[in-house]
Amino acid sequence: MRKLIVAGNWKMNMTLQEGIELAKAVNDFFDKNPTDVEVIIAPPFIHLPDVARSLTGVQLSAQNCASEPKGAYTGEVSAGMIRSCGARYVILGHSERRTYFKEDDNLLHKKIILALGQELKPIFCCGEVLAEREAGNHFNLVREQVETALFALGAEELSQIVIAYEPIWAIGTGVTATPAQAQEMHAFIRDLIRSQFGDPVADDLTILYGGSCKPSNARELFSNTDVDGGLIGGASLDADDFIAIVLSF
Ligand code: PGA
Numbered sequence: 001m002r003k004l005i006v007a008g009n010w011k012m013n014m015t016l017q018e019g020i021e022l023a024k025a026v027n028d029f030f031d032k033n034p035t036d037v038e039v040i041i042a043p044p045f046i047h048l049p050d051v052a053r054s055l056t057g058v059q060l061s062a063q064n065c066a067s068e069p070k071g072a073y074t075g076e077v078s079a080g081m082i083r084s085c086g087a088r089y090v091i092l093g094h095s096e097r098r099t100y101f102k103e104d105d106n107l108l109h110k111k112i113i114l115a116l117g118q119e120l121k122p123i124f125c126c127g128e129v130l131a132e133r134e135a136g137n138h139f140n141l142v143r144e145q146v147e148t149a150l151f152a153l154g155a156e157e158l159s160q161i162v163i164a165y166e167p168i169w170a171i172g173t174g175v176t177a178t179p180a181q182a183q184e185m186h187a188f189i190r191d192l193i194r195s196q197f198g199d200p201v202a203d204d205l206t207i208l209y210g211g212s213c214k215p216s217n218a219r220e221l222f223s224n225t226d227v228d229g230g231l232i233g234g235a236s237l238d239a240d241d242f243i244a245i246v247l248s249f
Helices: 016-032 045-053 079-084 095-100 105-117 130-134 138-150 179-197 199-204 215-222 239-246
Strands: 005-009 038-042 059-062 089-092 121-126 162-165 207-210 229-232
Touching: 005 089, 005 207, 005 239, 016 038, 016 045, 016 239, 038 089, 045 059, 079 105, 089 105, 105 121, 105 138, 121 138, 130 138, 138 179, 162 179, 179 199, 179 207, 179 215, 215 229, 215 239, 229 239
Parallel strands: 005 038, 005 229, 038 059, 059 089, 089 121, 121 162, 162 207, 207 229
Antiparallel strands: none
16 A cells, blocks of 8 residues: 655754754644644754654654764764664655765665665655756656666565655745646656566555645645655645645645
8 A cells, every 4th residue: 555645854944942842733733633644754863862752643754864884974873873763764865965965876775775774764855957857858867866776676675665756946946846747757756666676566655746845736736646745845844834735635
């Protein structure tokens, strides 16, 4: 059964106190109004243990993990550390990590293996910049990202992965992909996964859309066959907006 997911990526926002307040507001709402949608929040590393203590039904994710398991890597945070704080998911390959920290798909493959080894489910992000879409190269680019980062995995490992398609031109810009653009790319990604891992894995794969998703457009995006939820940035910082997006299914 394909899981529907809405995940909030807080990025580098919120003090500890603000984060706990936001996490509690979201968690309390879904305690009182249970949903079949998997609701996930991804606070900054340093807030993970405290936010974990505020959650009952809502799941916890990190925004990144180190590409080494442990050791002399000053400032890094390992998959094992994240898991020990109560997180079940980790966002990997977000476009901001790819752009500002030069993460490529070979490095992301290493991180995915480490995350899976700690029973963390990777939310693997892919997507193109505007120039690539305008040049008609967006399908090739996403294919390369998915093949390099994921194709060497086994089917069992792939079944632990969530993919987030995030066209970079839509992230934080207020410009959203049209539902048709999202559906087209999601179907393409699912077919790619089908070609390598077979029908059951492809049919069960959760593919999220990310990029200026908000209460006003979530319903239209989520109504597409291959759009199984959203990875939400800006709108996840407001409890009412984030809850409204989850309720858009
Ligand atoms: P946005 O960010 O919703 O603010 O566009 C999405 C993301 O970066 O995951």
